[in-house]
Amino acid sequence: xxxxxxxxxxxxxxxxxxxxxxxxxxxxxxxxxxxxxxxxxxxxxxxxxxxxxxxxxxxxxxxxxxxxxxxxxxxxxxxxxxxxxxxxxxxxxxxxxxxxxxxxxxxxxxxxxxxxxxxxxxxxxxxxxxxxxxxxxxxxxxxxxxxxxxxxxxxxxxxxxxxxxxxxxxxxxxxxxxxxxxxxxxxxxxxxxxxxxxxxxxxxxxxxxxxxxxxxxxxxxxxxxxxxxxxxxxxxxxxxxxxxxxxxxxxxxx
Amino acid sequence: xxxxxxxxxxxxxxxxxxxxxxxxxxxxxxxxxxxxxxxxxxxxxxxxxxxxxxxxxxxxxxxxxxxxxxxxxxxxxxxxxxxxxxxxxxxxxxxxxxxxxxxxxxxxxxxxxxxxxxxxxxxxxxxxxxxxxxxxxxxxxxxxxxxxxxxxxxxxxxxxxxxxxxxxxxxxxxxxxxxxxxxxxxxxxxxxxxxxxxxxxxxxxxxxxxxxxxxxxxxxxxxxxxxxxxxxxxxxxxxxxxxxxxxxxxxxxxxxxxxxxxxxxxxxxxxxxxxxxxxxxxxxxxxxxxxxxxxxxxxxxxxxxxxxxxxxxxxxxxxxxxxxxxxxxxxxxxxxxxxxxxxxxxxxxxxxxxxxxxxxxxxxxxxxxxxxxxxxxxxxxxxxxxxxxxxxxxxxxxxxxxxxxxxxxxxxxxxxxxxxxxxxxxxxxxxx
Numbered sequence: 001x002x003x004x005x006x007x008x009x010x011x012x013x014x015x016x017x018x019x020x021x022x023x024x025x026x027x028x029x030x031x032x033x034x035x036x037x038x039x040x041x042x043x044x045x046x047x048x049x050x051x052x053x054x055x056x057x058x059x060x061x062x063x064x065x066x067x068x069x070x071x072x073x074x075x076x077x078x079x080x081x082x083x084x085x086x087x088x089x090x091x092x093x094x095x096x097x098x099x100x101x102x103x104x105x106x107x108x109x110x111x112x113x114x115x116x117x118x119x120x121x122x123x124x125x126x127x128x129x130x131x132x133x134x135x136x137x138x139x140x141x142x143x144x145x146x147x148x149x150x151x152x153x154x155x156x157x158x159x160x161x162x163x164x165x166x167x168x169x170x171x172x173x174x175x176x177x178x179x180x181x182x183x184x185x186x187x188x189x190x191x192x193x194x195x196x197x198x199x200x201x202x203x204x205x206x207x208x209x210x211x212x213x214x215x216x217x218x219x220x221x222x223x224x225x226x227x228x229x230x231x232x233x234x235x236x237x238x239x240x241x242x243x244x245x246x247x248x249x250x251x252x253x254x
Numbered sequence: 255x256x257x258x259x260x261x262x263x264x265x266x267x268x269x270x271x272x273x274x275x276x277x278x279x280x281x282x283x284x285x286x287x288x289x290x291x292x293x294x295x296x297x298x299x300x301x302x303x304x305x306x307x308x309x310x311x312x313x314x315x316x317x318x319x320x321x322x323x324x325x326x327x328x329x330x331x332x333x334x335x336x337x338x339x340x341x342x343x344x345x346x347x348x349x350x351x352x353x354x355x356x357x358x359x360x361x362x363x364x365x366x367x368x369x370x371x372x373x374x375x376x377x378x379x380x381x382x383x384x385x386x387x388x389x390x391x392x393x394x395x396x397x398x399x400x401x402x403x404x405x406x407x408x409x410x411x412x413x414x415x416x417x418x419x420x421x422x423x424x425x426x427x428x429x430x431x432x433x434x435x436x437x438x439x440x441x442x443x444x445x446x447x448x449x450x451x452x453x454x455x456x457x458x459x460x461x462x463x464x465x466x467x468x469x470x471x472x473x474x475x476x477x478x479x480x481x482x483x484x485x486x487x488x489x490x491x492x493x494x495x496x497x498x499x500x501x502x503x504x505x506x507x508x509x510x511x512x513x514x515x516x517x518x519x520x521x522x523x524x525x526x527x528x529x530x531x532x533x534x535x536x537x538x539x540x541x542x543x544x545x546x547x548x549x550x551x552x553x554x555x556x557x558x559x560x561x562x563x564x565x566x567x568x569x570x571x572x573x574x575x576x577x578x579x580x581x582x583x584x585x586x587x588x589x590x591x592x593x594x595x596x597x598x599x600x601x602x603x604x605x606x607x608x609x610x611x612x613x614x615x616x617x618x619x620x621x622x623x624x625x626x627x628x629x630x631x632x633x634x635x636x637x638x639x640x641x642x643x644x645x646x647x648x649x650x651x652x653x654x655x656x657x658x659x660x661x662x663x664x665x666x667x668x669x670x671x672x673x674x675x676x677x678x679x680x681x682x683x684x685x686x
Contacts, residue, residue, distance in 0.1 A: 048636050051628060076638035088633040092651030092658065097685040101647070102637040104683070109638070117684060141651070141658065158637060 001026050001197050002047075002067075002166055007058035008222075009046045015056070016042045018222035024166065029198040031213035031233060032224075033205070035241045039222040040201045041085060044168040048082040049075055063165070077109040081164030083155035085171040089143040095154065096138040099124060103161050127160045130187045148175025156184050160191055167191075168199045173207040185210025205237040218244045262292045263309050264391060267430055273397045275371070279378040283385070283393035293387050302571045302603045303542045307512060308486065313458055315395070316345040316420070316429035328352045328419065331452055333664045336415035343418045346398045346431030346459070357412050364414075367399035367434050374401060377436050380464040381492020381518045383546055388488035389516070392432040392462040399434030404443040404471075413446035413476075413662055420485065422455025428486075430458040437463070439471035439499075446661060448476045453509070456484040465493035465501065467525075472500040476660060478669070481509035483537060491517040495525040497551075502528040504656060507541050508672060514542040523551040531560040532656045534676055535568035535600075542571040549578045549585040552612075558589040563653050563677070564600035575607040576617065583614040591621040594652050626652075643682055650679035 002024040009017040016039050024030055034040050046053045047060065049072030060067040062080060070078060090098070103123075104114040115123055124138060131153045143151050152175060159167050169188065173181050188211050192198060200211055208216075208230070216232040217224045218241065225248040226232065236244070268287065272280050292308055293300040328342055328349075338357030341364060342349045348366040355364055370377075378393060385393065404410060416435070423429045439445055451459065459481060467473050481487045487510040495501045499522070505515050519527050533541040547556050562570035570593065578585045593602040606619040626648045634644035653673045660666040674680045 049632075050636075051632055071641070072632060072635040073638055073640045073644070076636055082636060084633070084636075088627075088630050090630055090633070090648065090651050092653065092655030093647055093685065098634075098637075098647070101643075101682055101685070102639065105638045105640075105643070141655070162637065 001063060003061045005059050007046070007060060008056045009042065009053050010056050011042070011053050016053070016222055017046065019058070020219075020222075020224060022217070022224065024197050024199060026197055027194045028215065029192070029200065029211065029213040030215045030217065031200045031202060031208055032217050032219050033202055033233065033236060034219040036203060038220040040203075040219050041170050043219065044082050044170045044199070044201050047168060048072060048080055076162070077106055079165030081159055081162055081167045083152070083159060083167065083169040083172060085174060087143050087151045087155055089141070089146070091141045091144045093142050094138070095140055095142050096120075096124060098142045099138075099158065099161050102158065106162055124161070127157060130160050130190065131157045132183050133157055149177065149180050152176055152184060153180070156187050160187065163191070165195070166197045166199065168201065170201045171203065172200070173202060173204060181207060182210055205233045208233045220245055220248070263311070264292065264313050264430075267313055267315060267391065267395055273395060276377060280394050283390040286385070287387070287390050287394060290387065299386070299544065302569070303512065303514060303540060305512065311428045311456070312426070313430045314423065314427045316347075316431045316457070317423075318345060318347040328417070331417055331419065331450070333415060333662055335662045335664060336413050336448065339412045340415040340417060341400060343398065343416070343433055345420055345429060346418070346433045348398060348400060358414070359408060359410055361405040361408050362410060363401070363403040365401055367401055367436070368397065370401045370436075374436065376438060376466055377434075377464065380466055380494050382520050382548055383518050385490065386516060388460040388514075389462055389490040392434060392460045392490070396432040396434040396462070398432070400436075402435070402437045404439045404445050406440040407442040409444040410446065413448050416447065416449045418449075418451045418459070418461070420451070420453035420457045420459055420481070422457050422484075428456050428458055431460070433459075433461045435461065435463040437473070438466040439468055439473055441468045441470055443468070443471045445472075446474045448478070448662060448665065450478040450480065451487065451509075452480050453482045453485050455482055457482075458486040458488075460488045461490075463489070463491045465491070467493065467495045467499040467501050469496045470498045471496070473502070474661070475501065475503040476662075476665070477503060477505040478665075479505070479507040479509055479513060479515070480672075481513065483509055483539060484511050485509060486511060487513040489513075489515050491515070493517070493519045495519065495521050495527060497522045498524045500526040502526075503530070504528070504660070505531045505543070506656065506669065507531070507533040507543075508676070510539060510541060512540050514544065516544045518546040518548070520548045520550050521554040521556065524553040525551075526555045527557075529556065529558040530656060532653060533562045533564075533570045534653050534673060535563070535570055536565040536676065537568060538566065539568040540571070541569075542573075544573045546575045547577070547587065549576070549582045549587060551579070552581065552583045552585065554582065554585050554587075556587045559656070560589075560591045561652065561656060562593040562602050563596065563649065564593070564602055565596040567597075567599040569601045570603070572602070572604040573607065574605070574619075575609070576619070578610045578612050578615050578617065580611040582612045585612060585615040585617065587615070587617045589619040591619075593621075593623040594649065595623065595625065596649065646677055646679040647682060647685075649677040650674055650682075650685065653677060
């Protein structure tokens with residue numbers, strides 16, 4: 001589904017990604033872990049086309065298409081989604097109206113029927129149950145005045161509405177209490193399908209107890225230093241990141 | 255050089271005998287007018303608002319509208335929520351046949367200003383600072399308008415609708431409306447007031463609104479200026495808020511070829527004021543807001559958020575003066591001017607003006623002129639909206655933000671549709 005080869009990227013001329021290779025197939029859940037400032041979030045943002053980053057080398061294909069030939073909105077309509085760590089507030093635009101617009105733009109792109117406001121109302125009422133969101137949040141302005149946890153809830157609601165093929169979730173657990181984390185983790189699991197894939201970016205292994213990856217990668221200094229199965233997350237929980245960095249410094253990768 | 259009033263194209267309006275009532279008030283206004291021509295851009299207060307367009311047409315006092323035609327014309331402007339609490343003015347004249355006050359609670363008094371005697375001493379005494387040319391014109395020659403009195407501790411649950419409809423004359427002259435409003439809330443009273451101006455064609459409207467909010471009273475005031483884009487609208491508002499009283503207003507300017515809002519608010523001890531504004535302009539419109547918030551006594555609070563969205567060759571002007579008087583300690587005043595330019599030729603001149611003469615205060619102000627936030631644009635694009643849709647949606651949101659708390663649902667909805675249409679966001683479907 002997603003194939004990343006020797007990807008390098010920089011922000012304001014400073015290299016942040018220094019050669020990333022990663023393959024994600026349908027049905028897979030991958031976790032990218034690493035210390036702060038390692039380039040984890042950058043990888044996600046580069047993939048979804050954030051304008052602050054410049055791709056300086058390498059190639060990425062998504063479902064066989066050159067990802068970098070697509071604009072951010074085209075990537076979204078092609079089925080790529082990122083749940084952001086710090087979602088933006090958009091005053092004046094109601095959450096429900098925005099969700100309907102986003103849903104209909106994707107439906108239009110896929111040749112499906114668009115939903116009118118009444119149909120969408122039924123549709124969204126089902127979806128908010130999945131993330132245990134109160135209905136009043138639909139009428140409020142998009143993310144405006146939402147707490148950190150409410151914003152995360154809204155990100156996963158958007159994921160539920162857009163049903164992406166590949167969802168990248170950046171630090172989903174930040175700002176969430178344990179109960180909310182479980183609710184959103186369960187929601188993400190319910191949205192997972194054999195034809196979809198997940199890339200979970202996280203500093204703390206906690207979220208991986210709910211969303212269970214088959215592959216765990218440690219990213220540091222803009223490179224993937226180590227890739228292994230879920231047992232790596234357990235080890236990182238116990239030992240932290242330093243040993244991976246030391247191991248990499250001593251002997252290169254693996 | 256002080257040109258005589260004859261130099262003003264509005265001098266015809268001052269011809270003839272002075273209307274009855276408020277003799278001293280009118281004489282003083284007339285005396286001031288006699289010494290001045292129409293303001294020009296050489297004057298500091300009019301630096302950016304060029305009134306050259308007023309030189310040329312013949313201005314005449316507006317004629318009362320024919321009652322039978324007015325009724326049907328009025329229907330589109332009636333809000334179901336305020337059906338039984340509406341007062342309609344056509345061409346500045348109170349239209350009793352189109353009005354309905356059965357929904358007002360007992361004790362609330364509403365009557366045409368022609369029925370108010372000079373005993374109504376408040377008139378002309380409220381607010382501070384020197385009147386401008388157009389306010390003086392109103393004071394000198396107003397004949398129409400209304401007085402609204404809310405007695406002590408009466409909370410009016412239903413909003414009151416003041417609807418002003420204006421029409422061009424059809425004979426090449428420019429009809430001029432000079433409506434005068436006096437709104438007085440006694441102690442502990444509460445009222446929600448919706449003041450709406452609509453019109454067609456070319457005319458000049460110079461409303462003057464005087465407001466007194468007594469101790470502990472609360473007035474919420476929605477002011478909607480939807481004049482025609484050929485019209486001239488110069489409005490003055492003067493409010494005095496007594497101890498612990500609250501005055502919250504939101505002024506939304508959509509229409510007018512040339513327009514000015516000139517609110518002046520005086521806050522007594524512990525009084526609160528909100529003075530929010532939106533100007534949504536396009537074509538060759540010019541809209542000016544000159545506000546004056548005076549914290550005359552301690553412990554007052556004020557919030558002012560002024561937004562302008564300017565397209566085409568339009569121009570917005572904001573001059574926001576906040577004064578904290580000596581001794582007005584523990585004042586909390588915040589002002590924000592935020593402006594969005596949608597075209598190369600659009601223009602905004604914004605000037606926050608804080609004058610603080612007390613030391614224990616919390617005052618802030620900020621002004622930003624610019625384009626849309628790239629992070630917001632990216633966020634919407636990341637959800638599949640193409641760049642144009644994302645821009646239109648954000649522009650809509652920037653303006654519609656000020657509509658969210660309008661208490662009348664049908665009004666809120668109709669204004670959202672207007673903003674949708676004016677921000678090219680209508681193609682995005684029904685966001686209202």
